[in-house]
Amino acid sequence: MSDEQSDLTPAVPEPPKPVATRRGMWSSGTGDTSGYSRIVRAVDWPAASEPPFGSWYDDAYNRLLALVDDPFIKVVLDRGELTFFVPREKVVEVMQALRDDALLRFEFCASVSGVHYPDDAGSELHVVYHLQSMTHNRRLRVETACPDADPHVPSVVATYPAADWHERETWDMFGIIFDGHPHLTRILMPDDWVGHPQRKDYPLGGIPIEYKGTTVPPVDARRNYR
Amino acid sequence: MSAEHNDFYAAPGEEAEGTVYTAMGGGDWADIASAQAERGDETLVINMGPQHPSTHGVLRLMVECDGETVRSIRPGIGFLHTGIEKNMEYRSWTQGTTFVTRMDYVAPLFNEAAYCFSVERLLGIEDQIPQRAQDIRVLMMELCRIASHLVAIGTGGMEIGALTVMTIGFREREMILDFFEAVTGLRMNHAYIRPGGVALDLPETGIAQLRDLISWLEKHLPEYAAFCNENPIFKGRMCGIGYQDLSACFALGVTGPVLRSTGYAWDLRKQQPYCGYETYDFDVITWDTSDAYGRFRVRLDEMWESLKIVKQATDRLEASTGQPVMVDDPKIAWPATLAVGPDGQGNSHEHIKHIMGESMEALIHHFKLVTEGFRVPPGQAYVPIESPKGELGCHVVSDGGTRPYRAHMRDPGFNHLQSVPIQCEGGMLADIVVAVGSLDPVMGGVDR
Numbered sequence: 051m052s053d054e055q056s057d058l059t060p061a062v063p064e065p066p067k068p069v070a071t072r073r074g075m076w077s078s079g080t081g082d083t084s085g086y087s088r089i090v091r092a093v094d095w096p097a098a099s100e101p102p103f104g105s106w107y108d109d110a111y112n113r114l115l116a117l118v119d120d121p122f123i124k125v126v127l128d129r130g131e132l133t134f135f136v137p138r139e140k141v142v143e144v145m146q147a148l149r150d151d152a153l154l155r156f157e158f159c160a161s162v163s164g165v166h167y168p169d170d171a172g173s174e175l176h177v178v179y180h181l182q183s184m185t186h187n188r189r190l191r192v193e194t195a196c197p198d199a200d201p202h203v204p205s206v207v208a209t210y211p212a213a214d215w216h217e218r219e220t221w222d223m224f225g226i227i228f229d230g231h232p233h234l235t236r237i238l239m240p241d242d243w244v245g246h247p248q249r250k251d252y253p254l255g256g257i258p259i260e261y262k263g264t265t266v267p268p269v270d271a272r273r274n275y276r
Numbered sequence: 277m278s279a280e281h282n283d284f285y286a287a288p289g290e291e292a293e294g295t296v297y298t299a300m301g302g303g304d305w306a307d308i309a310s311a312q313a314e315r316g317d318e319t320l321v322i323n324m325g326p327q328h329p330s331t332h333g334v335l336r337l338m339v340e341c342d343g344e345t346v347r348s349i350r351p352g353i354g355f356l357h358t359g360i361e362k363n364m365e366y367r368s369w370t371q372g373t374t375f376v377t378r379m380d381y382v383a384p385l386f387n388e389a390a391y392c393f394s395v396e397r398l399l400g401i402e403d404q405i406p407q408r409a410q411d412i413r414v415l416m417m418e419l420c421r422i423a424s425h426l427v428a429i430g431t432g433g434m435e436i437g438a439l440t441v442m443t444i445g446f447r448e449r450e451m452i453l454d455f456f457e458a459v460t461g462l463r464m465n466h467a468y469i470r471p472g473g474v475a476l477d478l479p480e481t482g483i484a485q486l487r488d489l490i491s492w493l494e495k496h497l498p499e500y501a502a503f504c505n506e507n508p509i510f511k512g513r514m515c516g517i518g519y520q521d522l523s524a525c526f527a528l529g530v531t532g533p534v535l536r537s538t539g540y541a542w543d544l545r546k547q548q549p550y551c552g553y554e555t556y557d558f559d560v561i562t563w564d565t566s567d568a569y570g571r572f573r574v575r576l577d578e579m580w581e582s583l584k585i586v587k588q589a590t591d592r593l594e595a596s597t598g599q600p601v602m603v604d605d606p607k608i609a610w611p612a613t614l615a616v617g618p619d620g621q622g623n624s625h626e627h628i629k630h631i632m633g634e635s636m637e638a639l640i641h642h643f644k645l646v647t648e649g650f651r652v653p654p655g656q657a658y659v660p661i662e663s664p665k666g667e668l669g670c671h672v673v674s675d676g677g678t679r680p681y682r683a684h685m686r687d688p689g690f691n692h693l694q695s696v697p698i699q700c701e702g703g704m705l706a707d708i709v710v711a712v713g714s715l716d717p718v719m720g721g722v723d724r
Contacts, residue, residue: 093676096655128655129397157526160660161686163671178671180658180686184526187547191658212529215694238354238723248362248682269366275648275678 096128103127106188113154117147133191138203141194145206148181148190156181156190159206162216164224166249174198175226179206179213196226205231223248318342322705326355330435330709333719335693337708344705351693356723364683368649369395370610372680374467376670379685380721381464383424385416386663387670387685387721388469393550393659394672395471398652401603408599409473410552415486415589416459416468417551418582422493423452424664424716425575425582429500432572432713436513441503448496455489458482472609473602483594490590493583500576514569518699518711521566528698529691532666533578534715537563537570544662551661556585568714575664575716606641608650649678658686665689665716685724689717 072091102108107127114121114134121144123135136144148156160180168174173195181190196203205228207214217228218237225246228234236243245252256268266272320341326334334355340348360375367375372395376387396402430445453463458479460466468475479485504510520530522538535542543560545553561577563570602609631639652674660669666688673682692715699711 093654129400129657131397131657133656159529160667160669161658161671161684163682163684163686165656165673165682178656180669180671182660182667184542184547189548189658189660191656210529211527212691212694215690219690236354238357240354247359254362254366269363274366 096126098124099127101125103132106186107132110154110188110190113151114144114147117151118143131189131191133193136192136194138194138196141192142204142206142209144192145179145209148192149209154183155185156183156188158182158184159210159212159216162206162213162220164220164226164248166224168198168250170195172197175201175224177203177220177226201226202229203227204229205234207231222246225249319347324708326352330713332431332435332712332717335712335717335719335722337696337712339705339708341705346700346703346705346708349697349700349708351696353690353693353719353722356719358724360724361683361685364680366679368678369471369652369680370645370649372683373470374465376683376685377465377467378720379724380663380665380668380687380689380718382427382718382720383420383664384464384466385413385420385469386661386668388467389413389417389551390659390661390663390668390670390685391672391683392469392471393661394657394670395652397657397659398655398672398674399471399608399650400653401472401605401608404603404605405473406600406603407552408477408593408596409601409603411589411592411596412474412478412601413469413551414553414556415586415593416456416474418585418589419452419455419489421582421664422579422586423449425579426452428575428664428713428716429504429572432568432710432716433504433510435709435713436510438504438507438510441500444496444499444503448493451489451492455485458485470602470610472605473600475610477601478593483590483597486586486590490583490587493579497579497583504572505576511569513707513710514567514572514714515565516567516569517703517707518568518571518714519566520695520699524695524698528695530666530688530695531691532662532664532688533571533574534692534695535666536561536574538566539564544660544667548660550659556588558582558584568710571714571716578664606638607645610645651676651678660686663688665718665721666692685721687721687724689715689719689722693717693722 072093101111103111103125110132111125118140121134121136121140123137126133126135134144148154158181160182162180163178165176165178166174167176175198176193176195179192181192182188183190194203203226205213205217207217207228208230214232215237217231218234220226221228221231221234222236222239223246235241239247254268254270256270258268259266322339322341324337324339325331326336328335331337336352336355338350338352339346358378360379364372364375372391373388376391377384379387393402396405426445426449430442430449433439433441433445456466457463459482460468460475520534520538522535522540524530525535525538525540531542539562541560541562544550545558546560558581561574561581563574631642654674654676656671656673658669658671660667662668667686668688669686671682671684671686672680675681695715696708696712700708703711
């Protein structure tokens with residue numbers, strides 16, 4: 051693993067920009083006969099929230115601000131769920147503070163999952179940590195990102211041993227390398243598998259089906275609504 | 277993507293550029309075995325599974341023993357990986373329930389519930405779900421919890437030779453599955469809980485069947501306690517085995533009966549109520565031994581608590597007969613209400629008459645929903661629920677389209693298997709089976 055480690059250049063893991071600008075009703079590459087082909091829709095992610103957030107969110111926000119230098123890229127409070135967007139070089143420090151500080155005490159890391167945003171240039175691969183404070187009965191999400199060209203994120207296994215298999219799965223499915231992970235191997239796919247299946251540029255697979263003289267294309271090649 | 281990822285369908289064993297990561301510290305099984313042979317000590321390396329009758333499905337355990345003492349154990353998973361999460365990205369939001377129900381197939385309704393709660397949060401319709409739909413969900417989930425605990429107790433018993441526990445466990449489970457079949461049309465893989473409510477209302481005979489089922493369970497559930505609780509062989513195999521204390525549970529993300537067997541009363545139904553659980557009267561069961569026997573007793577008592585909830589839900593459902601079971605929004609509510617016909621399933625003639633003969637709007641809604649589905653506003657949500665195994669959460673990301681952008685299921689079994697080494701190392705070989713059985717992993721959920 052050590053030869054794989056690269057210097058962590060401060061990536062700018064901005065959360066995804068407007069998801070997309072969509073034209074018409076159907077997936078690209080297919081003739082749009084819906085009559086709506088000239089409709090243009092911009093799709094936006096939930097906007098960043100500014101303090102005060104209300105409830106316990108302000109306490110957690112201010113406490114983390116006091117413990118860690120400049121920890122946030124942005125904070126999103128959406129549908130009652132708080133998300134801290136954190137630069138990847140701060141992840142370990144932030145997670146350590148979140149777990150150890152008595153006023154935060156997120157002692158339980160429920161899940162780590164990856165999300166691939168190919169359109170989010172410069173921070174295509176996101177890692178999402180779901181934390182749970184049993185002491186205070188609170189939930190929090192920490193999100194970080196790395197560019198596809200340099201898919202490295204520090205591992206939090208030293209802080210949360212529970213993240214061990216979750217980080218292996220995220221490596222397996224998205225190709226995100228967790229620097230400092232004790233044993234970053236494939237977990238769900240076979241050891242000698244090539245590629246990372248849940249990336250958006252990885253094909254779903256499937257073959258056209260012939261039935262009664264016509265051919266049904268595989269799911270990912272079909273025309274579909276968006 | 278870099279060059280090494282280009283060939284998606286490379287044959288197994290084909291040379292890849294860069295490091296190839298393999299299990300067991302970068303070695304192949306043959307290398308491990310030959311390295312072991314050269315060491316010349318008495319250490320025995322055993323490959324247990326993935327096709328082993330006592331590993332709860334296709335779980336592989338790589339064990340190093342000194343005599344019968346386990347020196348090292350590493351679980352290997354992934355043999356039941358089916359790419360459900362990837363597949364969901366190519367189907368509509370409603371079709372997602374059909375996929376998630378197949379993850380943890382012993383507790384299918386919990387997968388559906390976790391997924392639907394997340395989607396409903398994204399849609400912002402959590403407050404609009406009809407009360408009857410919530411009550412049906414609670415009813416079905418609690419029955420499903422009993423069925424799942426019966427499998428955990430039954431197969432766990434079978435694996436240590438207590439075969440009767442398995443046969444009677446499956447007998448009771450079958451009664452519950454009969455009720456599920458009457459309600460949803462299927463014994464498992466129901467796709468019954470949908471974003472917005474449930475697929476269809478209880479059948480006319482539902483409440484009567486339910487009362488029969490409750491009295492059946494009340495009559496037969498005491499048998500497990502009578503067979504096992506003070507059985508010296510059973511206790512000899514279970515007590516003190518698979519020990520894992522509270523701090524280890526926290527560190528490794530272990531929840532559910534395993535966490536509660538350490539004496540910590542953590543149950544999401546109480547701590548972060550969903551679906552109206554705060555209005556039901558039930559207790560959180562704990563035990564203080566942190567071992568396999570404690571988990572067995574927690575499961576046993578939890579079935580009684582579930583039965584208490586089922587009875588309360590039955591009374592509420594009897595009172596709310598005829599009320600809606602799907603959110604009142606024709607742009608979200610799946611239109612085709614199915615009626616159980618002579619073949620077990622069929623379209624409702626009333627609905628077909630309505631859309632074909634009476635209402636053009638209804639026909640348009642039906643057509644749009646079935647072909648296109650509904651759009652979910654962009655964002656992400658993670659809603660955890662208390663499944664029979666522990667915290668089951670679904671992380672759903674929407675990009676505003678008609679299909680999930682990303683759906684990830686946090687299955688409790690996935691975390692629990694991480695704790696196999698801490699429970700088994702230093703113990704006896706035969707106790708592996710007890711420890712793994714007490715964790716109750718279901719590989720369909722673990723591997724997804």
